[in-house]
Amino acid sequence: MSKNGLKIIIVGAGKIARTIVAQLVEEGHDLTIVDISYDVVEEFTQAYDCMGVVGNGATYATLKEAGIETADLFIAVTASDELNLLCCTIAKQFGDAATIARVRNPEYNREVGYLRDKLGLAMIINPELEASKEIARILFLPTALEINSFAHGHAELIKIRLPEGNMLDGKSIASLGKNITNDILICAVERNGDLVIPHGDFILQSGDIISFAATRKSCLSFLKMIGFNTKGVRDTIIVGGGIACYYLADQLLRSGIDVKIIESDTARCEELSELLPKATLINADATDKELLLEAGIHNAQAFVPLTGIDEENIVLSLYAREVSNAKLVTKITRITFSEVISRLDLGSVVYPKYITAEYILAYVRAKQATIGSNIETLYQLFDSRVEALEFSIHEGSAIIGVPLKELKLKKDVLIGFIYHKDTVIIPSGNDIIQEGDNVLIVTTHHGFTEIGDVLQ
Amino acid sequence: MNIAMIRYILGKVTMIVGVIMLIPCICSVWYREKEGIVYIITSLSLILFGFLISMLKPKNTTIYLKEGLVATSLSWIFMSIFGAIPLCLTGEIPGFIDALFESVSGFTTTGASILSDVEALSHTSLMWRSTTHLIGGMGVLVFLLAVIPTKGGSQVNLMKAESPGPTVGKLVPKLRQTAKILYLIYIGLVVLEIIFLLCGGYTLFESVNTAFATAGTGGFGIKNDSLGSFSLYGKWVVAVFMLLFGVNFNFYYFIIMRQFRKGFEMSEVRVYLAIIAVSTTIIAINIRHLYESLGLTITDSFFQVLTVMTTTGFSTTDFDLWPTTSKLIMFLLMFCGACAGSTGGGIKVSRFIIIIKTLKKEMNSLLHPKNIKKIQSDGKTIDHDTVRSVNVYFVAFTVIFVISSLIVSFEGYNLTTTLSAVTATINNIGPGFDAVGPTCNFGGFNILSKLVFVFDMLAGRLEIFPLLILFHPLLYKNIYASAKNDYIEPIRSK
Numbered sequence: 047m048s049k050n051g052l053k054i055i056i057v058g059a060g061k062i063a064r065t066i067v068a069q070l071v072e073e074g075h076d077l078t079i080v081d082i083s084y085d086v087v088e089e090f091t092q093a094y095d096c097m098g099v100v101g102n103g104a105t106y107a108t109l110k111e112a113g114i115e116t117a118d119l120f121i122a123v124t125a126s127d128e129l130n131l132l133c134c135t136i137a138k139q140f141g142d143a144a145t146i147a148r149v150r151n152p153e154y155n156r157e158v159g160y161l162r163d164k165l166g167l168a169m170i171i172n173p174e175l176e177a178s179k180e181i182a183r184i185l186f187l188p189t190a191l192e193i194n195s196f197a198h199g200h201a202e203l204i205k206i207r208l209p210e211g212n213m214l215d216g217k218s219i220a221s222l223g224k225n226i227t228n229d230i231l232i233c234a235v236e237r238n239g240d241l242v243i244p245h246g247d248f249i250l251q252s253g254d255i256i257s258f259a260a261t262r263k264s265c266l267s268f269l270k271m272i273g274f275n276t277k278g279v280r281d282t283i284i285v286g287g288g289i290a291c292y293y294l295a296d297q298l299l300r301s302g303i304d305v306k307i308i309e310s311d312t313a314r315c316e317e318l319s320e321l322l323p324k325a326t327l328i329n330a331d332a333t334d335k336e337l338l339l340e341a342g343i344h345n346a347q348a349f350v351p352l353t354g355i356d357e358e359n360i361v362l363s364l365y366a367r368e369v370s371n372a373k374l375v376t377k378i379t380r381i382t383f384s385e386v387i388s389r390l391d392l393g394s395v396v397y398p399k400y401i402t403a404e405y406i407l408a409y410v411r412a413k414q415a416t417i418g419s420n421i422e423t424l425y426q427l428f429d430s431r432v433e434a435l436e437f438s439i440h441e442g443s444a445i446i447g448v449p450l451k452e453l454k455l456k457k458d459v460l461i462g463f464i465y466h467k468d469t470v471i472i473p474s475g476n477d478i479i480q481e482g483d484n485v486l487i488v489t490t491h492h493g494f495t496e497i498g499d500v501l502q
Numbered sequence: 503m504n505i506a507m508i509r510y511i512l513g514k515v516t517m518i519v520g521v522i523m524l525i526p527c528i529c530s531v532w533y534r535e536k537e538g539i540v541y542i543i544t545s546l547s548l549i550l551f552g553f554l555i556s557m558l559k560p561k562n563t564t565i566y567l568k569e570g571l572v573a574t575s576l577s578w579i580f581m582s583i584f585g586a587i588p589l590c591l592t593g594e595i596p597g598f599i600d601a602l603f604e605s606v607s608g609f610t611t612t613g614a615s616i617l618s619d620v621e622a623l624s625h626t627s628l629m630w631r632s633t634t635h636l637i638g639g640m641g642v643l644v645f646l647l648a649v650i651p652t653k654g655g656s657q658v659n660l661m662k663a664e665s666p667g668p669t670v671g672k673l674v675p676k677l678r679q680t681a682k683i684l685y686l687i688y689i690g691l692v693v694l695e696i697i698f699l700l701c702g703g704y705t706l707f708e709s710v711n712t713a714f715a716t717a718g719t720g721g722f723g724i725k726n727d728s729l730g731s732f733s734l735y736g737k738w739v740v741a742v743f744m745l746l747f748g749v750n751f752n753f754y755y756f757i758i759m760r761q762f763r764k765g766f767e768m769s770e771v772r773v774y775l776a777i778i779a780v781s782t783t784i785i786a787i788n789i790r791h792l793y794e795s796l797g798l799t800i801t802d803s804f805f806q807v808l809t810v811m812t813t814t815g816f817s818t819t820d821f822d823l824w825p826t827t828s829k830l831i832m833f834l835l836m837f838c839g840a841c842a843g844s845t846g847g848g849i850k851v852s853r854f855i856i857i858i859k860t861l862k863k864e865m866n867s868l869l870h871p872k873n874i875k876k877i878q879s880d881g882k883t884i885d886h887d888t889v890r891s892v893n894v895y896f897v898a899f900t901v902i903f904v905i906s907s908l909i910v911s912f913e914g915y916n917l918t919t920t921l922s923a924v925t926a927t928i929n930n931i932g933p934g935f936d937a938v939g940p941t942c943n944f945g946g947f948n949i950l951s952k953l954v955f956v957f958d959m960l961a962g963r964l965e966i967f968p969l970l971i972l973f974h975p976l977l978y979k980n981i982y983a984s985a986k987n988d989y990i991e992p993i994r995s996k
Contacts, residue, residue: 053675076674076675076676077675078675084885091658091672092656092658092659093656095657095658095675095676095677096675097671097672097674097675100882
């Protein structure tokens with residue numbers, strides 16, 4: 047993997063930067079991190095093999111010091127939307143770098159297309175919006191822990207936890223294919239914190255967390271077949287009226303789901319009530335047990351804590367688990383303790399930072415891979431321990447025309463599905479990949495940039 | 503404490519010492535000297551030994567600051583001992599402590615010797631002494647970083663512990679690339695100097711040795727009179743290259759990147775050049791009456807200012823015979839040292855810039871007690887931690903200087919000799935005044951004093967703290983605890 051790395055400048059050494067820097071350095075890119083605080087920059091250069099520049103990323107002098115003239119990519123992820131946009135605008139003037147800005151404010155979000163065109167941005171990322179989209183997908187199919195869409199929405203990657211006494215308990219994956227359905231493909235199984243890319247003789251157990259790829263239709267029928275409820279929720283309680291709450295409530299209300307929002311700040315409640323006339327706003331502190339009962343947590347079908355404090359979100363979810371059967375989606379901002387958090391029964395956990403990082407990584411990889419096959423999208427699953435990559439297959443690739451069973455794949459690599467001329471094929475050993483197809487690869491390896499990397 | 507990683511680094515350093523010991527071996531083949539056999543056996547056993555130690559690559563390669571400091575100081579101590587072995591075994595320097603002194607003096611680029619007759623040494627041993635300067639100048643760990651692939655960013659702590667100066671920054675985002683660039687500039691300058699000396703009619707052996715000794719700002723000569731017998735051309739070539747090796751290497755990077763303005767705006771380089779110019783002028787005026795021609799006056803004063811300021815320690819003349827003013831200036835320059843990020847020793851120009859600015863700030867706050875002023879350099883605010891570390895460095899330096907002088911004083915040499923001997927070793931210069939002056943050597947001291955000098959030289963090269971931390975009791979508690987727990991590997995999210 048000694049391809050030439052890109053020269054990347056990141057402004058704003060926050061949590062998102064931390065997530066992407068670790069990954070980008072590992073993939074061999076040259077990183078320069080810019081922040082106004084000496085301490086933070088120092089911390090970054092200690093922890094990762096990158097260069098640090100202290101200064102305001104919107105000034106020419108600082109950008110020049112960071113090497114903007116020769117940079118390939120410029121990412122602005124400071125806390126302020128305006129500063130990010132300004133940084134990108136200035137960076138655009140002096141270099142030939144593609145620019146990515148984080149913009150969270152809903153007011154700007156309505157003008158995303160305009161901003162991107164006029165300011166020449168390559169991408170605008172909005173962690174809150176992406177997180178809320180993911181939460182909404184889960185609420186539409188509450189049985190799932192996580193849902194990612196692939197192949198431009200034609201297929202999905204769904205994560206479920208096998209409950210006690212499920213009919214799949216003790217069955218091998220091969221027998222699942224024979225007896226139940228051939229339309230889904232189990233890509234990864236997490237058991238007691240260990241991750242496996244399973245083969246046919248792998249025996250499933252209750253408590254396993256399974257990720258499988260399927261089309262929407264076969265997914266629903268599969269879940270029904272193994273005894274899961276596939277109805278979407280009809281009402282939701284959201285705690286915390288931040289930006290993510292607005293985006294989520296907006297999507298849910300549009301699809302006719304009732305939304306109750308508990309927010310402690312009166313002014314924010316008034317603001318939200320103007321923005322979301324259909325939502326029920328409760329101005330109170332959600333850590334008050336009585337209040338949660340009064341708000342109907344017992345009978346709620348979904349409970350989504352979205353406060354800015356991770357600890358509060360966790361405790362609220364754990365409490366809701368005790369008193370109700372609601373579908374839980376917990377937002378976690380800090381990713382440092384994800385190992386510990388994944389051991390708690392918090393229902394679905396959404397990490398906005400991961401989601402954002404995935405988008406950026408996918409972009410960087412796509413930018414880098416100019417020869418051979420391209421990465422169309424990249425998803426990180428199981429706290430980025432597993433990657434699902436969608437490649438488009440171009441002429442001359444080594445894997446074209448060879449039956450899959452004859453391909454010598456690396457260990458822990460699985461071909462999830464082939465997307466061939468608007469149809470999704472869940473592959474068997476006899477299928478072949480053709481030019482122009484899109485192929486989903488699931489793997490525990492990191493840093494694949496072209497389809498040839500899956501071969502030994 | 504990541505003991506496994508420290509072991510791994512020490513193994514690799516042992517291998518590097520073994521490999522560079524092949525350079526004198528080549529020399530011995532050329533001159534058909536039997537000393538080469540000792541060198542080749544030592545070299546091969548070091549390579550084998552290092553290979554065995556570092557065979558197992560530790561899983562956890564994280565190096566925190568403390569591991570960086572410990573690994574650095576241990577590397578240097580081991581390296582010095584290994585370097586002394588062949589000198590001792592060939593019988594050219596029979597006492598092991600003497601050989602150790604010579605080896606430490608070589609690696610730390612001090613250039614102080616216990617030998618009275620250098621010319622009696624074999625070519626092979628002379629070559630080895632110069633080679634230790636070469637590797638010691640830029641640092642063995644920086645070399646290690648350039649050749650082994652590293653993962654994660656924590657290895658920057660190795661470079662921080664070894665490279666001189668109050669702040670150590672990278673030139674490019676990748677550490678390995680930075681180390682490579684530094685070594686390329688370094689080797690490039692060495693090759694250039696060899697070519698210039700060859701053009702001056704010197705033999706290959708003379709040119710290579712002199713260039714190696716200049717590069718590390720070391721100062722081991724291959725003649726008894728050091729560079730005294732060099733021609734005017736030779737003296738100027740060496741003087742100019744001493745000047746170049748004393749400059750912060752970031753300067754060369756800027757020049758290579760065609761950022762000339764950025765290079766010449768580095769305040770440290772400017773102050774460095776200014777000090778050289780002013781000192782040369784004053785000394786030239788002061789010693790004018792000792793010389794017949796103005797040219798020779800300037801040559802000698804320029805050369806001596808550089809040799810002391812860059813802490814090289816070559817000599818073309820016995821500056822011990824100069825008037826007091828000149829001697830005092832030389833003495834002060836010994837402490838000043840070269841730029842940070844160069845191969846020179848001493849306290850470093852950049853530290854003095856910070857100290858003087860701090861002094862000014864403190865004076866200001868006497869006039870306006872509520873005055874807040876940040877110390878700036880090159881248009882950038884210097885972080886408070888850096889300022890503090892500079893002040894602490896100054897204090898630690900003084901304490902070590904005082905204690906060392908006290909121990910050496912029991913020998914009964916006069917004040918000038920005692921103080922200048924400690925000064926010359928702790929600042930990695932080489933010659934001092936009086937009994938350790940340019941024409942004399944350190945052979946007369948007893949074993950205790952020699953060990954003090956060995957410590958001072960290492961402390962000076964590694965900038966004190968890596969060495970001092972070895973004496974901290976908490977460190978051993980740490981090592982004991984982690985040895986007992988067999989070092990619990992941290993859980994990684996990936």
